[in-house]
Amino acid sequence: MKSSSEPRNASPPLGGDAAKYRVAGALAGTVNGLFGGGGGIPLLVLLTKWAKLDEKTAFATCVAVILPVCAVSAAVYFLRAGLSLVPAIPYLLGGLLGGFLGGKLFRGVPNVWLRRVFALFLLYGAWRYLT
Amino acid sequence: MKEYLLPFFIGAATGVLSAWGVGGGTLLLLCMTLLLGVDQAEAQGINLLYFLPTAAASLWYHRKNGYLDARVLKSAVPSGIVCALLAALASTATDAALLRKPFGLFLLYAGGSMLLQKDKKERHATA
Incomplete structure (x- = not known):
């Protein structure tokens, strides 16, 4: 019994948590792209309420996800309007x-x-x- | 020198909040436009750049302290980057102003529920 349940637990179920994270990331990118910021908001809400991440991990991981997303937004902004460095x-x-x-x-x-x-x-x- | 010191200290103070992921950038934007008289467009540009070194510095500690979830990063970063690009392109084609109200309602709901949320321990005690 143990051997049959182990591999199932070891590999994440298809469309499980990974899909949730992907959706959360997509929403964060969309909000950031549309409004030029604020993508961390839906990300944090989804990671805590939907994906049930530990709160501190969720806050810190949000910063890590938003960093590259924000770099994209900054690059787009730079190409469009120019940033004063x-x-x-x-x-x-x-x-x-x-x-x-x-x-x-x-x-x-x-x-x-x-x-x-x-x-x-x-x-x-x-x-x-x-x- | 004085005109560099105030931005430096304000940047450092709001950077603490940015490191926690609780909206330091928004506070910085407010300080720049309301206190320092920076023009709104310039302030927005500075704010976008500002997050990059600030977040990177905080991530050094977050990683060290084990607060980063690698599974989330692996899935959320690629989809986030793609959607940020697509949305930036779409925002020039469509009117993003139409989305301000629905997003505002979402913020109101999320902010309200977060303020009212009780700690898990408290919830157990009352249940």
Whole structure:
């Protein structure tokens, strides 16, 4: 009995979690492409509520998925409108420092804080888009 | 020097939130346009670039701490990149403004439910 159930568990079911992740990624890319940002929002919601990922893993993995997606958006924006690189430099350097700091602190942040800050950000976005 | 210091510190502060994936970029956009008087189009461009080094820096720690799910990355990154390209092309052909309201409603719903969500422990206690 054990030997017959093991291989089934070892390989993910067809159209199972991998399909969910693919759909979540597709939606994130679509939102990012249409609005120039915000793709992490549907991604986080789908990864936590639908794919049932652990919350912290979901937040961190979202950042990792959105990085290449955002690079695509930045490239498209650059080709279309041109990006001013020089004024961006101090922000980018600050971001580098903040990114390290945030990554270091992430482990100790209670999930409820992450959720609350994220929720505020969503509600602000809702206000911007609905009014 | 002063005009570089403020952007640097604001970038660092919002970078912490960006590293957590909770909307640091949006806060940066607000700070740039409302506090520093950066023009909206330029601020959006800076914001897009900003996420790249900031996220990369945070991922170094996330990876080290085991918070990255490789299965998700393998499936979600390729589909995300393809759809980002397609949607960027589509957004010039169609009016993305039409989608603002439905997306706004989704944000309202997701934000509201997230604020009201209780921790799993609490849920067990009340069940």
